[in-house]
Structure formats: C-alpha cells, structure tokens
Amino acid sequence: MRLQEQVRQQAVDGKSAAKYLQLASTEQKNRTLAAMAQQIVRQSDQILSANHTDVQAARDNGMGEAKIDRLLLTAGRIQEMADGLLALRDMSDPIGEITERFVRPNGLLLEKRRVPFGLVAMIYESRPNVTVDAAGICLKTGNSVLLRGGKEALHSNTALVSALQAGLSECGFPTNCIQIVTSTQREAIDEIIRMQGLVDLVIPRGGASLIQRIVQGSLVPVVETGIGNCHVYVDCAADLQMASQIIENGKLQRPSVCNATETVLIHQDVSESWILELVTTLQQKGVEVRGCDRIRQIVTTVGEATEEDWNTEYNDLILAIKVVEDLQGALAHIDRYGTKHSETIVTEDAQAAEQFLLAVDAAAVYHNASTRFTDGSQFGFGAEIGISTQKMHARGPMGLKEMTTYKYIGRGSGQTRN
Amino acid sequence: MRLQEQVRQQAVDGKSAAKYLQLASTEQKNRTLAAMAQQIVRQSDQILSANHTDVQAARDNGMGEAKIDRLLLTAGRIQEMADGLLALRDMSDPIGEITERFVRPNGLLLEKRRVPFGLVAMIYESRPNVTVDAAGICLKTGNSVLLRGGKEALHSNTALVSALQAGLSECGFPTNCIQIVTSTQREAIDEIIRMQGLVDLVIPRGGASLIQRIVQGSLVPVVETGIGNCHVYVDCAADLQMASQIIENGKLQRPSVCNATETVLIHQDVSESWILELVTTLQQKGVEVRGCDRIRQIVTTVGEATEEDWNTEYNDLILAIKVVEDLQGALAHIDRYGTKHSETIVTEDAQAAEQFLLAVDAAAVYHNASTRFTDGSQFGFGAEIGISTQKMHARGPMGLKEMTTYKYIGRGSGQTRN
Numbered sequence: 001m002r003l004q005e006q007v008r009q010q011a012v013d014g015k016s017a018a019k020y021l022q023l024a025s026t027e028q029k030n031r032t033l034a035a036m037a038q039q040i041v042r043q044s045d046q047i048l049s050a051n052h053t054d055v056q057a058a059r060d061n062g063m064g065e066a067k068i069d070r071l072l073l074t075a076g077r078i079q080e081m082a083d084g085l086l087a088l089r090d091m092s093d094p095i096g097e098i099t100e101r102f103v104r105p106n107g108l109l110l111e112k113r114r115v116p117f118g119l120v121a122m123i124y125e126s127r128p129n130v131t132v133d134a135a136g137i138c139l140k141t142g143n144s145v146l147l148r149g150g151k152e153a154l155h156s157n158t159a160l161v162s163a164l165q166a167g168l169s170e171c172g173f174p175t176n177c178i179q180i181v182t183s184t185q186r187e188a189i190d191e192i193i194r195m196q197g198l199v200d201l202v203i204p205r206g207g208a209s210l211i212q213r214i215v216q217g218s219l220v221p222v223v224e225t226g227i228g229n230c231h232v233y234v235d236c237a238a239d240l241q242m243a244s245q246i247i248e249n250g251k252l253q254r255p256s257v258c259n260a261t262e263t264v265l266i267h268q269d270v271s272e273s274w275i276l277e278l279v280t281t282l283q284q285k286g287v288e289v290r291g292c293d294r295i296r297q298i299v300t301t302v303g304e305a306t307e308e309d310w311n312t313e314y315n316d317l318i319l320a321i322k323v324v325e326d327l328q329g330a331l332a333h334i335d336r337y338g339t340k341h342s343e344t345i346v347t348e349d350a351q352a353a354e355q356f357l358l359a360v361d362a363a364a365v366y367h368n369a370s371t372r373f374t375d376g377s378q379f380g381f382g383a384e385i386g387i388s389t390q391k392m393h394a395r396g397p398m399g400l401k402e403m404t405t406y407k408y409i410g411r412g413s414g415q416t417r418n
Numbered sequence: 419m420r421l422q423e424q425v426r427q428q429a430v431d432g433k434s435a436a437k438y439l440q441l442a443s444t445e446q447k448n449r450t451l452a453a454m455a456q457q458i459v460r461q462s463d464q465i466l467s468a469n470h471t472d473v474q475a476a477r478d479n480g481m482g483e484a485k486i487d488r489l490l491l492t493a494g495r496i497q498e499m500a501d502g503l504l505a506l507r508d509m510s511d512p513i514g515e516i517t518e519r520f521v522r523p524n525g526l527l528l529e530k531r532r533v534p535f536g537l538v539a540m541i542y543e544s545r546p547n548v549t550v551d552a553a554g555i556c557l558k559t560g561n562s563v564l565l566r567g568g569k570e571a572l573h574s575n576t577a578l579v580s581a582l583q584a585g586l587s588e589c590g591f592p593t594n595c596i597q598i599v600t601s602t603q604r605e606a607i608d609e610i611i612r613m614q615g616l617v618d619l620v621i622p623r624g625g626a627s628l629i630q631r632i633v634q635g636s637l638v639p640v641v642e643t644g645i646g647n648c649h650v651y652v653d654c655a656a657d658l659q660m661a662s663q664i665i666e667n668g669k670l671q672r673p674s675v676c677n678a679t680e681t682v683l684i685h686q687d688v689s690e691s692w693i694l695e696l697v698t699t700l701q702q703k704g705v706e707v708r709g710c711d712r713i714r715q716i717v718t719t720v721g722e723a724t725e726e727d728w729n730t731e732y733n734d735l736i737l738a739i740k741v742v743e744d745l746q747g748a749l750a751h752i753d754r755y756g757t758k759h760s761e762t763i764v765t766e767d768a769q770a771a772e773q774f775l776l777a778v779d780a781a782a783v784y785h786n787a788s789t790r791f792t793d794g795s796q797f798g799f800g801a802e803i804g805i806s807t808q809k810m811h812a813r814g815p816m817g818l819k820e821m822t823t824y825k826y827i828g829r830g831s832g833q834t835r836n
Contacts, residue, residue, distance in 0.1 A: 019753075023776060104798060108787055117809050118779065196633070200809055215614070219634055221810040242832040249834035335437075357827050358441060361536065369526055369830025378835065379826075380522060391535050391618055391823040392639040393811040405809040408797075409775050412787030414660040416667035417796065 003183055007191040010146060010179050011198040014119045017176035018144040022116050026093040028171065029140055036139070036167030037085035040132065043163040044078050050159035051128065058126075058152045066256065070127050071153055081132040081160075084383070088136045091382050094401045095142045109411040114404045116142035118200040121192045122385075123214060125206045126150030131157045134203075135164050135178045137385045141403040144177045146199065148192060150206075151184035158182060193218035203398075205386050208313075223393060225386035228258035228341035229313045230371040233330040233356065235347035236267040240274045242368060243346040247278065247319075249370040250344070251287055256315050258387060259342050259374040263310060263320040265330045270323075272298050279321070287317045294323040310337045327352055331359050338362060340389050342371040363389060363396035421601055425609040428564060428597050429616040432537045435594035436562040440534050444511040446589065447558055454557070454585030455503035458550065461581040462496050468577035469546065476544075476570045484674060488545050489571055499550040499578075502801070506554045509800050512819045513560045527829040532822045534560035536618035539610045540803075541632060543624045544568030549575045552621075553582050553596045555803045559821040562595045564617070566610060568624075569602035576600065611636035621816075623804050626731075641811060643804035646676035646759035647731045648789040651748040651774065653765030654685040658692045660786060661764040665696065665737075667788040668762070669705055674733050676805060677760050677792045681728060681738040683748045690716050697739070705735050712741040728755045745770055749777050756780060758807050760789040781807060781814035 021029075040047065051073040058071055100112040120143045122134045131147055138145035149157045157180055165175040181188050193202055196219040203223050204214040211224055232250055234243045250261025266275060279289050279299045289295075290305035302321075309320040310333070324330045334343055344366040345356040353367040364374040374396060376384020381399030388394045394402035458465065469491040476489055518530040538561045540552045549565055556563035567575045575598055583593040599606050611620055614637040621641050622632040629642055650668055652661045668679025684693060697707050697717040707713075708723035720739075727738040728751070742748045752761055762784040763774040771785040782792040792814055794802020799817030806812045812820035 019777070102798065104796070108791060110797060115779075216637055221639075221808060223810075239832070245832060245834050253835055359437070361533075362825060364826040364828060366828040366830060369828050369833040370835050372835040373526060373828060373833070374826070378522070379528060380520065390639060392641075395823055396826050406813055407780060408782040408792070408814050410782060410784040410787050410791060412784060414657070414663060415787040415791070416663050417671055417788050417790040 003185060003187055004191045007181055007183070007188055008195065008198070010181060011119060011192075011195050013176040014144040014146050014179055015198055017174040018116065018118045018142075020174055021139070021144055021177055022095075022118075022142045024142065024173070026095070028173075029093065029142070030089045032167060032171040032173055033085045033089040033136060033139060035170045036136070036164045037082035039163040039167040039170070040078055040085075040160060041082050043159065043166070044075055047078060047156065047159040047163065048073060048075070050155035053155045054153055063152065067126070071156070073128055073156060077129070081129060084133060085136045088140045088383055091140070091400060093140065094404050099406065106415050107413060108415045111409045111411070112406050113409055114401075115407050117403070117405050119144050119146065119198060120403070121146040121148065121199045121202045121220070123148045123189055123192065123202065123204045123206070123210070124150065125210075126153035128153050128156040128160055130205065131160050131180075132164070133383065134385055135161070137383050137400065137403055139177060141400055143403060144179075146179050146181060146192065148181040148189060154182065154184060189214070190217060193220055193222075196220055203386055223386070223388050223398070224390045225388055226258040226341075227313060227339045227389055228260070228387075229262050229311070229337060229339045230259060230342045230344075231263045231265055231330075231334050231338060232261050232344045232346065232371065233265045233324075233327075233334070234267060234270055235327065235345060235349060235352050236269040237349035237352060238267075238270065238346040239348055239368075240270070244278055244281070246344060246346055246368070246370050248282070248285070250372055251282065251317070251319050252285060253370075253372055255317050258313070259372050260315065261319070261344075261371050262312065262314055263322065263337070265322055265324050265333055267327070267330075268294075268323050268325055275299070282319060287319050290318065290320050292322040295321050313339070327355060331356070334360055341387070342366070342374040344369060344371050363387065421603060421605055422609045425599060425601070425606055426613060426616070428594075428599060429537060429610075429613050431594040432562040432564050432597055433616055435592040436534065436536045436560075438592055439557070439562055439595055440513075440536070440560045442560065442591070444513070446591075447511065447560070448507045450585060450589040450591055451503045451507040451554060451557060453588045454554070454582045455500040457581040457585040457588070458496055458503075458578060459500050461577065461584070462493055465496060465574065465577040465581065466491060466493070468573035471573045472571055481570065485544070489574070491546055491574060495547070499547060502551060503554045506558045506801055509558070509818060511558065512822050517824065524833050525831060526833045529827045529829070530824050531827055532819075533825050535821070535823050537562050537564065537616060538821070539564040539566065539617045539620045539638070541566045541607055541610065541620065541622045541624070541628070542568065543628075544571035546571050546574040546578055548623065549578050549598075550582070551801065552803055553579070555801050555818065555821055557595060559818055561821060562597075564597050564599060564610065566599040566607060572600065572602060607632070608635060611638055611640075614638055621804055639811075641804065641806050641816070642808045643806055644676040644759075645731060645757045645807055646678070646805075647680050647729070647755060647757045648677060648760045648762075649681045649683055649748075649752050649756060650679050650762045650764065650789065651683045651742075651745075651752070652685060652688055653745065653763060653767060653770050654687040655767035655770060656685075656688065656764040657766055657786075658688070662696055662699070664762060664764055664786070664788050666700070666703070668790055669700065669735070669737050670703055671788075671790055673735050676731070677790050678733065679737070679762075679789050680730065680732055681740065681755070683740055683742050683751055685745075685748075686712075686741050686743055693717070700737060705737050708736065708738050710740040713739050731757070745773060749774070752778055759805070760784065760792040762787060762789050781805065
C-alpha cells in the first residue's frame with residue numbers, strides 16, 4: 001500500500017473507533033486506563049529492549065546527551081508513565097458535562113454538552129513519555145488518537161503502543177482508539193495534516209520549524225504549542241531580592257523548557273549594584289549573560305545582545321538582559337519579541353502591575369511569580385497535552401477540558417420557526 | 419503602494435487600534451456603538467446613493483434578484499442596522515469577565531479572564547448588513563476588524579464604514595478599529611490570511627469554495643462557517659403531523675439559508691400514505707422533490723436523487739428524500755453526507771431520540787424541532803457573527819462570548835517553582 005493510503009486507512013479506522021469511544025461510559029474508560037497502565041508495566045522488558053535499540057542508534061548517530069536523556073526509558077520511568085495513566089483514571093471525566101442549559105420562549109430546551117473532538121493527531125519529537133500521556137488524555141476525553149512521534153523513538157513508541165493496545169483489547173475497546181503512524185518519512189506528516197474531515201484536530205509539539213511547517217500545510221485545525229520566549233520585567237518599584245529569586249528560578253530551574261525565562265527587562269532606575277550582583281551570581285551559576293550597552297557598562301564581562309538574542313528562545317543556560325526606560329518600554333519590547341506564552345512583572349506598585357497584567361498579550365501573565373508556572377500540573381489540571389500559544393479554542397496549558405468541544409442539543413415538542 | 423503593503427499597513431494599524439480597544443471600558447464602547455448607530459442614520463443619503471451605484475452595476479452585470487435583494491439597502495434597512503448596534507450596546511460585555519479563579523497550594527492566585535482576540539478579519543459576500551453587524555460585534559468585544567466584503571457591495575460598504583468611523587472619532591476611538599479593505603482583487607484575501615502574528619482570527623462567510631480556499635491558504639486560525647447540508651430523520655415512532663410541520667418549516671420558511679433542511683430521511687415502516695401526502699403538499703408549495711427508488715415508487719412524479727443530491731446544500735426550493743432501513747441507516751447517511759451543522763430526529767421514542775442526539779456529530783442536534791433554530795437570535799445570543807461548523811474554539815452560532823479568548827493572570831508574592 002502506498003504511504004498516503006496507509007495513513008488514510010489508519011485515519012478511517014481511528015475515526016470509526018472514535019464513534020465507539022464517544023459513547024463509552026466513564027467507568028469503561030477508567031477501567032481501560034488501568035488496564036493500559038498494567039500492560040505497560042507487564043510489557044516492560046519488551047519496551048526497554050525496544051528503547052535500548054533506539055538509544056543505541058541515537059548514540060551512534062551522535063545525538064546529544066540532553067536529547068538521549070529524553071529518549072531513554074528505565075523501569076522507573078515506565079512506572080511513572082503507568083502512574084500517570086492511573087492519575088488520569090482518578091480525574092473527573094469532562095465528557096457529557098452540560099455546561100449550559102436554557103429554555104427559549106417557544107419552549108425549546110437547549111443544552112450545551114461537552115463532547116470529544118473525534119480523531120486527534122499528535123505530531124511530536126522523540127519523547128516516548130508523550131506517547132503514553134497523549135494516549136491516556138485522548139482516551140479519557142473520548143478521542144481516538146493518531147500518534148506520530150520522532151523517528152529516533154520509533155521502536156520505543158511501537159512497543160508502548162502495542163502494550164496500550166493490549167489494555168484496550170482487554171477491556172473490549174477497539175485497538176484503533178490508539179494508533180501509531182510508523183512511517184518515518186516526512187510525507188506521513190504531510191498526509192496527516194491534509195486529511196480534512198477525517199482528522200478533527202492536529203497538535204504539534206516540538207521546535208518552531210516543525211510547528212510552522214504544520215501550520216502552513218494544514219487543512220485541519222491546529223493548536224500551536226509551546227514556543228516560549230518569556231520575559232521577566234523588573235520594575236523600578238520591585239522587591240529586588242524577590243526579583244533575583246524569580247529570575248534565577250526562571251532561568252536555572254529547568255532551562256530546556258518553554259516556560260523558562262529567556263530575557264530580563266530592567267527599569268532604568270533600578271540600582272546598578274543590584275544588577276551587578278544579579279549578573280555575577282548568574283554567571284557563577286553557569287549562565288552566559290548577553291546584555292544591552294547599559295548592562296555591559298555595569299558588568300564588563302557581559303557579551304553583546306543583538307537583535308537575534310531578543311528574538312531567541314535559548315532553551316539553554318543563556319540569558320539576555322536589557323535596560324528599558326519604563327513600563328511602556330518593557331511592554332513595547334514584549335509586544336515585539338514575545339511569543340505570547342508567559343510574561344512576568346516584579347513590582348510592589350499595584351498600579352504598574354495591573355497595567356502590565358492587562359496590556360500584555362500572552363497565555364499567562366504573572367505578577368511577582370516565576371514564568372515557570374505555566375504548566376498543567378502547576379495549574380492543577382493534573383494532565384497536560386501541551387501549552388497552547390494561540391488564541392483560538394484553548395490558551396495556555398491544555399488539560400482534559402481543553403481536549404473537548406461541545407454540541408448543542410435541542411429538545412423540542414414540534415417547534416418550528418416563525 | 420503595492421497591494422500587499424497596503425493591506426499589511428492596514429493590519430498594522432488595526433493591531434495598534436486593538437491595543438487601545440482592549441483597554442476601553444464597557445461604557446466607552448457602548449457610547450461608541452450609539453454614536454455609530456446615529457452616524458449611519460445621519461449619513462443615510464450618502465449610503466443609499468452609494469448602494470444605488472452598487473445595485474445598478476450588479477443589475478447591469480446580470481446579478482439574480484435574490485442576490486440583489488441581499489445587496490439592496492433602504493432607509494428601513496439602515497434603521498434596522500442602527501437598531502442592531504443599539505441592541506449590542508444593551509447587551510452585557512463579556513470582556514474582563516473572570517470565568518475561573520483558583521488559588522494553588524503555594525498561594526499563587528490564578529484568574530482566567532476573557533480578553534479580545536485582537537485583530538479579526540471578516541471575509542464575506544456582498545451583504546452590507548454583515549459590514550455593520552461584524553463591526554458592531556467586534557467593537558463590543560474589544561476587537562478591531564478588517565472587513566473585506568464582496569466587490570459588488572464595495573461602494574455601500576465604503577459609505578457604511580465611513581459613517582461607522584465617524585462614530586468612532588466622535589467618541590475618541592481610533593478610526594482604525596474598523597477598516598475596510600477596498601481592493602477587489604483576490605490577492606487582497608490571500609494577503610489577509612497570510613498575516614500570521616498580525617491577524618488573530620479570520621472568519622470567512624460565504625459559499626463552500628470561498629471557505630475552502632481560505633482554509634487551504636490560511637496561516638492564521640480560521641473559523642469555518644455556515645455550510646449546512648441539514649437532515650430531518652422521520653423515525654418509525656414519529657408524530658407524523660409534527661414531522662410534516664418540521665419538514666415544511668425547514669424547507670420553506672427560508673430556503674436560502676444554511677440551517678434550511680436539504681434532505682429528509684424516512685424510516686421504512688412509515689406509512690406510504692403519509693409520504694404521498696407530504697410529497698404532494700411540498701410539490702404544491704413549489705418544492706422540487708428528488709427521491710430514492712422507494713420514494714419514486716410511492717410518488718411517480720418525483721425525480722431521481724443521485725449521489726450528488728445527497729451531497730448538495732441546495733439553498734433552494736429543492737428537497738431530497740430517502741427511505742432508510744432504521745435509525746442506524748439514518749445515522750450512517752448523516753455521517754457520510756452531513757456537514758456537521760444541524761440535524762433533527764422526529765420521534766416519540768425517547769430512547770431513539772437519545773441515541774440520535776448522542777451519536778450525531780454536529781453543532782446542533784434536535785429532537786422534535788426544526789433545523790432552522792441554529793441561529794444566534796433563536797438561541798438568545800442577541801447577535802451573531804456566523805455559525806461555526808468546525809469543532810475548535812466555537813461551534814454553532816457565534817455570539818459575543820465566542821468572539822473572545824482568555825488569558826491566565828497569576829498574582830503572586832514571589833513564588834518560584836521547586
């Protein structure tokens with residue numbers, strides 16, 4: 001079968017499984033999540049051996065250690081995945097919830113009811129944990145899923161999906177509820193995003209170029225996720241000790257993720273001695289600081305930040321720092337270079353804080369808190385399929401509710417329209 | 419200036435106006451809506467004269483009377499538009515509403531707040547009333563708007579927007595809150611839908627080919643609207659008199675609109691004499707009926723319905739009728755040919771009704787009511803910018819709330835992440 005036909009057949013099968021899944025009860029879905037958790041633990045040996053093959057090949061191809069670490073599975077990590085599925089089981093099911101109910105003057109009762117999307121396609125990098133997370137979230141929300149992970153994780157993902165499907169079968173669910181697209185060709189992605197009417201939603205997770213390619217080529221609605229060029233603005237009225245803690249946390253706690261802090265903006269009236277101390281501390285902790293002219297006058301060891309730096313999501317131990325004239329200068333910088341992910345103001349001035357919170361156009365805007373909080377678990381959503389940086393449908397962390405749509409149900413007694 | 423640069427400059431201006439608009443108070447916006455209403459009435463003469471030019475040209479170019487009627491303005495219709503703006507003024511403002519508020523264990527207070535999208539682009543046909551409706555809805559929801567109506571309505575739309583802008587100026591709002599793209603070239607549309615980062619949302623209203631072209635070319639999130647191949651299923655347990663009323667209402671009350679009924683599916687056990695009566699009545703009322711073999715055996719004057727008929731949204735006095743084996747047969751037909759707009763079951767069997775309401779994948783699913791109810795005013799939304807047939811963001815009638823997105827506001831006291 002040609003690649004396109006193969007992928008299309010999987011979508012047809014997934015769509016048909018979705019019809020079954022949308023009618024499944026919460027109890028059935030929960031039992032299946034538990035069975036899936038049990039199966040991935042039971043099939044640990046096969047999964048670890050498949051993962052070993054992937055990791056070997058990745059090492060041979062010179063993959064960096066940070067990426068190897070994201071690819072690597074251990075018995076402990078498999079247990080964590082299983083625990084994640086059990087946590088999903090214990091969360092409340094949004095499907096079927098009536099979010100609004102109203103009677104029209106003619107007696108027509110209208111209900112707005114949460115329903116699944118149908119068939120969701122996940123396109124992501126070589127991270128096997130995303131395979132299990134996405135499969136679990138989709139199952140809980142009654143969506144079938146087409147998984148297309150990075151090619152370096154193909155053996156691991158195939159083994160994981162096989163275990164998940166064993167869990168589905170055990171509970172009488174069609175195995176097509178969770179499918180993996182095994183072609184490593186880019187054309188497989190091109191086909192997935194062109195299947196209008198079959199695929200209901202595409203969620204790409206990965207680098208900016210992958211996401212842009214999907215946005216540009218997709219005929220199916222896309223939720224863009226996770227590009228985060230996040231700023232901390234230190235106002236003239238900031239508690240500077242708090243500012244240091246928030247900046248260090250934003251840069252150092254986990255530099256590789258999308259909600260890490262990438263640029264610090266500092267009001268021109270903030271004391272030079274504090275700036276000197278901040279930069280020195282960061283440098284001692286291994287951060288390469290790049291600054292504007294003013295910063296470089298205060299700390300001569302700082303390299304020059306160029307236009308490219310303001311535009312860059314480093315995802316690394318590099319931080320850009322710029323002195324701005326005032327709050328308006330900070331807002332203008334964020335407006336120009338921000339990616340609408342997470343932005344923070346540090347200030348004791350309530351009015352400046354409100355102005356910042358209202359004016360900044362981003363999924364999450366903070367006052368006196370780290371940018372690192374934009375995350376499903378930190379928000380208390382329990383599970384997260386990604387962090388949306390677009391404005392349509394869902395913004396910020398996408399949990400179970402965000403993986404649903406709705407339909408209106410009208411209950412009448414013969415009403416016709418005048 | 420080149421066309422592309424011109425359109426892009428309008429988008430930049432619109433985006434900058436959106437920054438002003440998002441901070442405007444409800445009272446300011448309401449005052450402006452009233453001023454806009456007053457201005458279109460005050461400038462009636464100019465608007466009617468511009469509309470006369472459009473209508474003349476359309477007649478000369480052989481436009482059909484139904485379309486001419488949608489293009490035509492009268493003093494009464496201008497007054498209706500003004501009344502529509504005043505009705506918007508009187509509706510509650512969704513912007514700023516805190517829809518959720520929760521405190522995390524670390525003390526971080528999270529608020530989910532409704533905010534405007536920013537800059538919305540409306541691409542639509544030659545209907546001047548859409549110009550005023552869309553401008554009003556966008557203003558009320560704090561969005562600036564780029565209007566690109568059909569070229570046959572260009573003079574009318576230009577005159578209307580000029581009056582609306584006079585209302586904006588009068589209240590100190592930037593006129594760029596409401597802009598019209600005057601180029602009648604298709605390239606203007608191509609440019610609008612490629613302005614990722616400037617345009618926040620595109621809403622096309624029009625025929626299937628316009629909408630498909632936009633979905634295929636757009637880099638900006640799109641809400642697809644209004645393609646409605648709607649069905650009425652007459653179950654074996656239907657109240658047949660009610661069924662006749664619902665079918666006649668769905669086909670005859672306003673055949674040109676998206677929620678009109680296009681195909682009737684009838685359970686095989688429904689009496690032939692009722693079918694004969696239904697078809698005869700419809701034919702007497704000017705409806706051309708096309709049927710499956712079984713229908714044509716019952717009523718010999720009925721033409722043959724082909725595969726194309728099942729797929730067609732007639733928007734006209736034509737109705738396709740098919741006998742199906744049972745409820746499953748009806749569901750399969752709707753699944754295959756429906757456009758996820760509005761679907762109705764007529765039955766006195768509560769269980770069959772629930773099965774239909776759950777299984778059908780559409781924006782609105784009705785039990786014993788006309789498909790014609792899927793409409794902002796019928797739902798009590800007051801205003802409507804279109805009817806979404808996609809699942810992302812909004813489904814069904816889009817009123818004020820559906821023209822908003824949200825952001826999370828985090829209020830902390832120095833929280834950092836462990």
